[in-house]
Amino acid sequence: MNNNRFADNRAWFLVLPATLLVAFSSLIPFIAVVNYSLQIVFNMNTHSFVGWSTFHDALTNEEFRGALGRQVLFTAIVLAIEVPLGIGVALTMPRSGRAVGPIMVVLALPLLVPWNVVGLIWQIFARGDIGLFGAFVNNVLHINYNYATGSVSAWFTVVLMSVWHWTSLIALLCYAGLCAIPGAFYQAARIDGASRWAVFRFIELPKLRGVLTIAILLRFVYSFKVYAEPLTVTGGGPGSSTTFMTEMLTNTAIGQFAYGKAAAYGLLYFLIILLISYVFYIVLTRVGTSEGDQ
Amino acid sequence: MALIRFDGVAHSYSGHAEKPADYALQPMNFSWDDGGAYALLGPSGCGKSTLLNICSGLLKPSEGRVFFGDRDVTDLSPERRNIAQVFQFPVLYDSMSVYDNLAFPLRNRKVQRSHIDRRVREVAEMLDLGSVLKRRASGLGAELKQKISMGRGLVRDDTSAILFDEPLTVIDPQLKWRLRRQLKEVHKQFSHTMIYVTHDQIEALTFADKVVVMSDGEIVQVGTPQELFERPEHTFVGFFIGSPGMNFIECRIDGDSAVIGERRVSLSASQANAAAQAGSGDFKLGIRPEFVEAARPGEGFAARVTAVADMGEFHLVTADLDGNELKIKLPDAHAHIQDDTLHVQFPSEWLCLYHNERLIGHEVEVAA
Numbered sequence: 001m002n003n004n005r006f007a008d009n010r011a012w013f014l015v016l017p018a019t020l021l022v023a024f025s026s027l028i029p030f031i032a033v034v035n036y037s038l039q040i041v042f043n044m045n046t047h048s049f050v051g052w053s054t055f056h057d058a059l060t061n062e063e064f065r066g067a068l069g070r071q072v073l074f075t076a077i078v079l080a081i082e083v084p085l086g087i088g089v090a091l092t093m094p095r096s097g098r099a100v101g102p103i104m105v106v107l108a109l110p111l112l113v114p115w116n117v118v119g120l121i122w123q124i125f126a127r128g129d130i131g132l133f134g135a136f137v138n139n140v141l142h143i144n145y146n147y148a149t150g151s152v153s154a155w156f157t158v159v160l161m162s163v164w165h166w167t168s169l170i171a172l173l174c175y176a177g178l179c180a181i182p183g184a185f186y187q188a189a190r191i192d193g194a195s196r197w198a199v200f201r202f203i204e205l206p207k208l209r210g211v212l213t214i215a216i217l218l219r220f221v222y223s224f225k226v227y228a229e230p231l232t233v234t235g236g237g238p239g240s241s242t243t244f245m246t247e248m249l250t251n252t253a254i255g256q257f258a259y260g261k262a263a264a265y266g267l268l269y270f271l272i273i274l275l276i277s278y279v280f281y282i283v284l285t286r287v288g289t290s291e292g293d294q
Numbered sequence: 295m296a297l298i299r300f301d302g303v304a305h306s307y308s309g310h311a312e313k314p315a316d317y318a319l320q321p322m323n324f325s326w327d328d329g330g331a332y333a334l335l336g337p338s339g340c341g342k343s344t345l346l347n348i349c350s351g352l353l354k355p356s357e358g359r360v361f362f363g364d365r366d367v368t369d370l371s372p373e374r375r376n377i378a379q380v381f382q383f384p385v386l387y388d389s390m391s392v393y394d395n396l397a398f399p400l401r402n403r404k405v406q407r408s409h410i411d412r413r414v415r416e417v418a419e420m421l422d423l424g425s426v427l428k429r430r431a432s433g434l435g436a437e438l439k440q441k442i443s444m445g446r447g448l449v450r451d452d453t454s455a456i457l458f459d460e461p462l463t464v465i466d467p468q469l470k471w472r473l474r475r476q477l478k479e480v481h482k483q484f485s486h487t488m489i490y491v492t493h494d495q496i497e498a499l500t501f502a503d504k505v506v507v508m509s510d511g512e513i514v515q516v517g518t519p520q521e522l523f524e525r526p527e528h529t530f531v532g533f534f535i536g537s538p539g540m541n542f543i544e545c546r547i548d549g550d551s552a553v554i555g556e557r558r559v560s561l562s563a564s565q566a567n568a569a570a571q572a573g574s575g576d577f578k579l580g581i582r583p584e585f586v587e588a589a590r591p592g593e594g595f596a597a598r599v600t601a602v603a604d605m606g607e608f609h610l611v612t613a614d615l616d617g618n619e620l621k622i623k624l625p626d627a628h629a630h631i632q633d634d635t636l637h638v639q640f641p642s643e644w645l646c647l648y649h650n651e652r653l654i655g656h657e658v659e660v661a662a
Contacts, residue, residue, distance in 0.1 A: 187352050188385040192446060193373035193402040202398070206389040 036263035047260070054264035064265055066240065067248035068272075074244060075223045078162045082219060085163065086170025087208070091200070093175050107168040115165075119232025122161040126233070147234055151241035154234045158242050161229055166222065170215045177211035178204060217280045224273060245269050297328035297455060297487050298349055303358035305344055310356075318344045320511045321357060326455075329485040331478075333502030335492060337534070341511040342491045346457050349489065350379045362454075373402075378447020379457045383464055384439030388432040392423060395431050396445050403450075410449075417445045420480065436464045437473060448480070455487040462497065474501055495535055507531050523582070524644070529651045532580050538610070541586070542578045542648070543618045552579055552647065555616040557595055559640060565647045565655030572649040580653075583610070583621040585644035588630040594639035602627050611636060 037054055041047040058064045093103055113121070128134040128146050137145040144150070147157040181203065189199045227246040230236065236243035236251075243251070249269065253262035304321035314320060319341045326332060326349075334342045347353035348360060351372040359368045367375050387395050393414055400410045418424045421441045426434060431442060440461055447456050458477075462470045478501065481488050492498050498505050499519040507515045507522065507530070514528040515521075526532035532540030545552040545559075550566035552559045559579065561569065569577065589595075597613035597620055609627035613620045613636055622638060630636055647655050 182383065182385075184381040184383060184385050187347075187350075187372070187379070188381060188443070188446075190352065191350060191372040191377070191379050192399040194398070195402065198402065202387040202389060206387070 033263045033266055036259045037267050039260045041257075041259040043257075050260070054260050055268070057261065058264045058268055063240075063248065063252075064268070067243055067245050070241075070243065071224060071245045074159070074162075074226065075220060077159055078166070078223050079216065079219055081159070081163050082167045082170055083212070083216060086167050086215070087174050087212075089167065089171035090174035090178055091204070093171070095179055104172070107171055110165050110168050113165070116228040116232050118161060118165050119229040122157060122164075122229070123233045126157050149238055151238055154238060154242045157233055158230045161233065162223065162226070165229070166219060170219065173211045173215045174208055177208045181207050213280070213284055217277075217284070220276065220280070221273075224276075297363060298326040299361040300324040300348075301359045301361060303348060303355045303360060305341075305348060305353065305355045305357070317511050319348070319355070322513060324513060326487055326489065328454075328487055330487055331481050331501065331503045332487075332489045333492060333498035333505045334489060334508060335495060335498040335505055335534070336508035337493055340508045342493075342508055343459055344511075345508070346379070346459055346489065346491050349455070350377050350457050351375045352379075376450070376452040376454045377457060378444075378450070378453050378455070379459065380440065380443050380447060380461045382460045384436060384443050386431040386439055386442060388430075390431055391427070392418075392429055392431050392434070392442055393427045395442050396423075396427075396449055399446055399450055413449045413451070417448045420448070420483070421445050421476065437466070437469045440465060440473065441476075444477075444480075448484075453486060455489065458488065458490040460492055461490075462492075470497075477501065495537075499535075507534065509534070525646060525653065525656055526580065527653045529578065529580065529648050532582075532646070536582060536584075538583055538621045540580045540582050540646075541618070541620050541622075542580050543615060543620070545577050545579050547577055552577065554579070554595065554618075559645065560642065561645075561647060562642060562655065568655035569647060569649065572654055575650045578648040578651075579640070580646040580648055581640050581644055583623045585641060586620070586622045587639050587641060588622075588624055588627075589637040589639040591632060591637055594637045597622075597636050597638055599631050599634050599636050602631070613638075 038051055039047045039049050040054075089107070094100055110118070125131045126134045126145075126147055128138045134145060134147075137143050145153045145156075147154045185203050185207075186199065189203060194202070225246055226244055227250075230242050230244065231247055234242045236247050240248075249262055249265050252258050252265060256262075300322055302321055302323060303319070304317055305319040306317045308316060310316075334345065336342050344353065348355050351367065351370055351374075354368065359366055361367065362375065372379075387398060390398070396414045396417055397410050400413060405413075414427075415424075418427055421444065423438070423441060423445060426438060431439065434442075444456070444461070447453055462473060465473060474497070477488070477490075480486075490498070490501050492501075499522075503518065504516060505519055505522055506513055507528075509528070509530045515526065515531045517525075517527075522531055522535050526535065526540060529540070529542055532542070543554055545554045547553070547561075547566075547569045548558070550561055550563070552561055552569075595615055597615040599611055599613045601612040603610040603612075605623075608623045608625050611620075611622040611624055611627045611631075613622060615638075620638070622636070624630065627636070646653055
């Protein structure tokens with residue numbers, strides 16, 4: 001019987017389509033990127049092997065470090081604003097009644113808009129001359145605001161746009177989490193004399209832990225790969241003040257045709273995302289087990 | 295002394311009620327004695343939980359006033375009433391330790407730290423929670439969790455009544471007995487008034503000194519388990535309490551006897567009197583399956599047997615008597631059944647007479 005165990009291996013052919021697909025879409029390009037990252041590529045026929053020096057360059061390079069720093073700062077700022085704001089919105093939403101439907105629709109609207117269209121909307125909305133928001137800030141509040149020339153204005157616009165676009169996601173997820181809390185918890189809290197803050201801190205927040213982890217993970221991923229929105233509004237400027245990782249990568253690869261450098265940047269970017277996603281994965285599975293025993 | 299008193303209390307979830315069907319809780323006057331152990335028994339949706347939530351203040355009745363002693367508490371919030379409530383599912387603050395869970399109601403009331411510590415340890419000892427005080431509440435079993443929920447009610451010094459809303463639903467059957475016994479001990483030790491909602495009659499009958507039976511938003515009978523069993527004041531109580539429930543046989547009244555089909559059963563003097571006063575209407579005889587006796591062939595009533603189930607200690611006979619289904623518990627059913635016919639008789643001391651579903655002809659029971 002043992003002799004026949006490996007007699008027929010034709011079943012492996014069933015895996016072949018998937019293997020080919022993964023090879024063409026991910027594996028071979030990835031190997032090519034690793035290959036590029038160790039060379040200086042002038043054109044398809046002229047390239048020379050330089051080894052790890054591209055990575056060394058990347059880590060000491062102002063271009064890479066600047067983009068990474070801005071990226072981390074951007075993600076930190078939008079998470080710090082959107083998560084509390086999303087929870088706050090979810091808490092104020094009515095749990096039942098006629099208003100729920102319309103509120104959900106309004107909340108979901110920004111999520112339905114394509115990303116570059118969001119950029120277009122804000123490019124016009126925030127313009128100082130014809131944009132409602134830009135004109136209001138300049139002419140009514142008398143604050144000098146121009147996202148094309150001022151880097152503070154540009155950052156403000158990009159962050160505000162992200163908050164407008166994505167807070168709904170966190171609000172909707174948290175709302176679903178809040179709706180799942182049985183009424184008895186609130187009733188027990190009333191009998192125990194808990195304040196509104198205590199109800200939030202000891203009932204709602206712990207019960208939201210699962211959905212919040214997912215919401216933060218999603219928002220982390222989305223904000224870390226942000227591309228179309230700031231590109232459409234500021235084009236990464238003024239200067240490179242709103243150039244984030246993806247845009248820097250695209251510029252390096254397609255703008256400067258520096259494939260070797262771009263490949264090294266890309267791999268580092270990939271490793272960072274992998275590392276953070278792994279941390280999230282650990283956290284998520286831990287949440288899973290501690291809720292499983294309830 | 296009455297602790298909790300309902301004065302014309304009624305509740306309708308729609309806010310305004312015009313006809314009886316609009317009420318989840320029909321208008322009622324009722325008193326819960328201080329220190330009593332009450333079970334509130336009734337089928338799902340009969341208004342038990344509504345009544346309980348009105349006691350605890352989670353719900354403000356749409357009509358009437360609620361008094362604790364002499365104090366009108368109708369408008370007081372739950373935390374300002376000295377009442378604790380245990381819910382169907384354990385309600386815990388997951389992120390806290392058991393100790394913090396127990397201390398929570400006191401901390402919210404800004405009680406001194408040393409006093410909190412003393413109370414928490416007392417309650418923990420009483421409920422056998424001492425060994426888990428430092429553990430996180432979320433990892434514990436359902437029985438312990440439910441005890442913690444109860445403990446949160448007991449830590450407050452001023453708690454005078456504890457309300458239980460089907461608290462043993464999520465507990466394993468073997469553990470139910472243990473927890474119920476612990477409840478009784480707590481009751482004996484502190485003599486809090488306890489109101490225990492359940493739809494499980496065994497739970498109600500073993501826990502309570504007094505059982506309050508509800509149906510369709512109304513209290514239909516209040517009594518000791520024995521009273522409910524022997525003299526159900528309403529056909530619903532007879533049907534609901536007991537396993538199987540009471541038998542009801544339609545009859546008409548002729549002088550001092552009830553007539554079933556062609557045969558007569560003599561009534562007691564008080565029953566005959568009450569029946570005469572009641573005049574027309576729907577009359578039924580009620581008798582427990584336990585009290586129906588087998589008669590010699592030719593005597594009593596001939597019932598056609600449709601099924602005999604062997605329940606171990608007794609046989610449960612299902613029979614048809616003039617279109618009425620009859621359940622009879624007999625130790626030796628087969629000895630009495632001939633050609634699918636069982637002759638039965640109804641001992642008069644266990645025979646209850648109902649007029650329009652209500653017991654008549656018994657002077658003793660008066661609802662509290």
